[in-house]
Amino acid sequence: MKTVLRCGRLITGVHDEVLENAEITIVDGKISSVRAGSPEAGKAGAGADVDVHDFSSFTVMPGIIDGHDHLGLDMGDEAAQAREHLCYTAIKGVKNAEQLLRSGITTLRVAGERDFLDKIWRGAIDEGLMLGPRLIICGQPICRTGGHGWYLGIEADGVDAVRKAVRTQIKAGVDQVKFIITGGMSTVGSNPLASEYTREEIVAAIEEAHRANRRITGHAHGGDGLEWAVEAGLDSIEHGMLLTEDELKMIAEKGSFLVVNTGVTKAAVKTPGIPYSDRLKGIAENYVENLRIARKYNVKLAIGGDTYHGHVADELSTFIEAGFSSLEAIRIATVNGAELCGLSDVTGSIEAGKLADIIVIDGNPLDNVEDMRNVVAVMKEGQMVRN
Numbered sequence: 001m002k003t004v005l006r007c008g009r010l011i012t013g014v015h016d017e018v019l020e021n022a023e024i025t026i027v028d029g030k031i032s033s034v035r036a037g038s039p040e041a042g043k044a045g046a047g048a049d050v051d052v053h054d055f056s057s058f059t060v061m062p063g064i065i066d067g068h069d070h071l072g073l074d075m076g077d078e079a080a081q082a083r084e085h086l087c088y089t090a091i092k093g094v095k096n097a098e099q100l101l102r103s104g105i106t107t108l109r110v111a112g113e114r115d116f117l118d119k120i121w122r123g124a125i126d127e128g129l130m131l132g133p134r135l136i137i138c139g140q141p142i143c144r145t146g147g148h149g150w151y152l153g154i155e156a157d158g159v160d161a162v163r164k165a166v167r168t169q170i171k172a173g174v175d176q177v178k179f180i181i182t183g184g185m186s187t188v189g190s191n192p193l194a195s196e197y198t199r200e201e202i203v204a205a206i207e208e209a210h211r212a213n214r215r216i217t218g219h220a221h222g223g224d225g226l227e228w229a230v231e232a233g234l235d236s237i238e239h240g241m242l243l244t245e246d247e248l249k250m251i252a253e254k255g256s257f258l259v260v261n262t263g264v265t266k267a268a269v270k271t272p273g274i275p276y277s278d279r280l281k282g283i284a285e286n287y288v289e290n291l292r293i294a295r296k297y298n299v300k301l302a303i304g305g306d307t308y309h310g311h312v313a314d315e316l317s318t319f320i321e322a323g324f325s326s327l328e329a330i331r332i333a334t335v336n337g338a339e340l341c342g343l344s345d346v347t348g349s350i351e352a353g354k355l356a357d358i359i360v361i362d363g364n365p366l367d368n369v370e371d372m373r374n375v376v377a378v379m380k381e382g383q384m385v386r387n
């Protein structure tokens with residue numbers, strides 16, 4: 001089966017300029033060709049076995065890659081949600097997965113869930129039982145006893161226990177390992193700048209994940225724990241809400257990814273009843289400053305909704321505020337996300353040979369990122385979902 005998308009404006013993720021009146025041809029879920037404004041464009045629709053979609057008055061771009069969200073957690077009291085009946089959390093995840101896909105997210109890295117629910121959702125999406133993005137899963141976050149996220153994670157203390165926890169996660173089938181390095185904003189009494197683990201435990205976790213050829217990502221806001229982890233080769237840092245300029249420089253030099261969650265920091269302070277909203281006051285503003293510095297040092301960045309599901313415009317607008325161009329912001333949410341997930345060969349941009357992960361926007365997000373709210377159609381691996 002061949003599908004043709006006629007695009008008014010095409011952002012490929014690889015070209016620096018927008019392609020006008022382009023045409024994408026898709027065969028068996030993969031992009032077979034991209035042609036820009038050629039006299040041939042528009043003619044490829046001929047033939048009975050070709051499914052033609054006319055998006056000539058819209059912007060077409062790569063599907064968004066969210067580097068950090070949780071299907072079983074909504075913005076709010078996370079410890080309380082972790083006590084819900086597992087079936088209830090599973091159903092919530094089904095709803096959130098569909099919402100994320102419809103908002104334009106075609107790949108999601110799930111950054112920690114209870115009881116390997118993410119493995120169940122990954123399988124159910126692949127089997128077509130539910131709608132959702134392609135999932136890269138991290139299983140249960142590894143945390144110290146009583147540390148940040150203990151209600152959700154697997155508790156492990158001491159070098160041997162940490163090694164065993166990493167092995168347990170890999171045995172269960174995770175794509176990446178999630179490790180809670182510093183305290184967190186959403187756990188009562190937790191200090192986001194204090195390391196929850198010793199240097200030896202941190203080094204052991206990273207070594208153990210890499211020995212099994214898995215990437216390891218660390219929840220860390222800054223301070224000693226973060227620095228030990230980056231030094232030891234941590235692949236990515238989650239949040240980094242309180243980083244210093246020296247730490248950002250170090251992250252850039254070591255080539256770790258920084259996954260930022262700017263949407264939730266803006267939303268949580270404005271939403272009544274969020275238990276940690278006081279702790280997030282000023283964080284959104286701090287993010288703008290730190291993103292400015294991150295841009296200066298060329299830190300590899302990705303976005304993550306982190307319980308504020310699928311509000312891509314809210315993530316991208318912070319990058320614009322920090323001085324990124326709209327194309328740079330879009331690349332962070334697509335090309336960079338693919339690299340973070342280890343999927344650069346298959347998704348993140350619109351070019352021949354990649355999976356057809358494509359979204360259609362009413363408007364032009366290069367002129368105004370707010371247009372990212374107007375997603376009219378989403379294609380994941382060649383399957384079309386219209387809003």
Ligand SMILES: [Zn+2]
Pocket residue numbers: 068069070111306307
């Ligand atoms: Zn999270």
